Amino acid sequence: MDATTTTGGTVKDPAQGKKPRYVEIADELRARIKSGLYAETGKLPSERALTDEFQTARNTVRDALQLLRIDDLIESRGGSGVYLRTFRRIQRDAVExxxxxxxxxxRAIWDKDLHTRDRQEEVDIKEVDPPEHVARTLGVRGEKVWRRSRLYRSENRTIQQSTAWYPADLAEGTAITERNTGPGGVYARLDEIGHGPTRFSEEIEVRLPLSAESKMLGITMSTPIILIVRTAYDAEDRPVEVNEMMLDSDSYRLIYTFPS
Known part of the structure; x- marks a missing residue:
């Protein structure tokens, strides 16, 4: 009798029920994590060690580890290895x-993201000549703008870098040019001078980081980054802000809630 069986006229191959090798490895590693095997160091064996242990190809191990990343069980740290995930993803609801x-x-928009979690930020503020694409969007060719560059951290982890530009005629003489923009942040200050945002557009791109970007965020070259370009418009539909953000995809989950 051959390796196949017939039921109701259908030929079945017993091998069809077998899990792919990377799934089997992921299941084994998941069981080890739940048992607390890696709890003391918080670190998993290297890809090479796992390749040797399971006698398989390195890409198979990488696929197994990717399943664990999808389950938010592990994360990679640049130049260090694979660790148990301890950082709870930030729920970023762009609409809210x-x-x-x-x-x-x-309230700061960051309050909506982080709630009571700790946060730190480095801020650099300067009046500059804008990049061509920013000048074109803001309609300020040949004019200066105020640039606010920020690096955000939470729980000892770098999570985002952002650079925002504002027309000088709006920002000049307001707290937009200061480190502390006050309650409600930049948008509240724009609102006070009659240019509060009434609508936003956000363009999103996901790609692998350049070496300088991975170093800035402290992530591996194989960890995707989320690039968001936001433009804010006032009631007259004048662009009042261009904000380019770079997020660590291991730190965020993007959520969009809106009425039908």
């Missing part, structure tokens, strides 16, 4: 965080 009820009530 940018709503007037948030910044209009004097």
């Amino acid at each position: 965080r940018l709503s007037r009820k948030q910044w209009g009530a004097g």
Whole structure:
């Protein structure tokens, strides 16, 4: 009798029920994690060690590890290895965080993201000549703009870098040019001078980082980054902000909630 069986006229191959090798490895590693095997160091064996242990190809091990990343069980750290995930992803709801009820009530949009989690930021503010694409969007060719560059950290982890530009005629003389923009942040200050944002557009791209970007965020070259370009418009539909953001994809989960 051959390796196949017939049921109701259908030929079945017993091998069809066998899991792919990378799934078997992922299941084994998941069981080890749940048993606490790696809890003391918080670190998994290297890809090479796992390749040797399971007697398989390195790409098979990488596929297994990717399944664990999808389950938020592990994360890679640049130049260090694979660790148990301890950082809870930030839920970034673009619609809620940018709503007037948030910044209009004097709350920072970061309060919506991080709630009570700790945060630190490095801020660099300067009046500059804008890049061509920013000048074109803001309609300020040949004019200066105010640039606010920020690097954000939470729980000892770099999570985002952003650079925002504002027309000088709006920002000049306001707290937009200062480190502390006050309650409600930049949007509240724009609102005070009659240019509060009434709509936003965000363009999103996901790609692998350049070496300088991976170094800035402290991530591996194989960890995708999320690039978001946001433009804010006032009631006259004038662009009042261009903000280019780079997020560590291992730190965020993007959420969009909106009415039908």
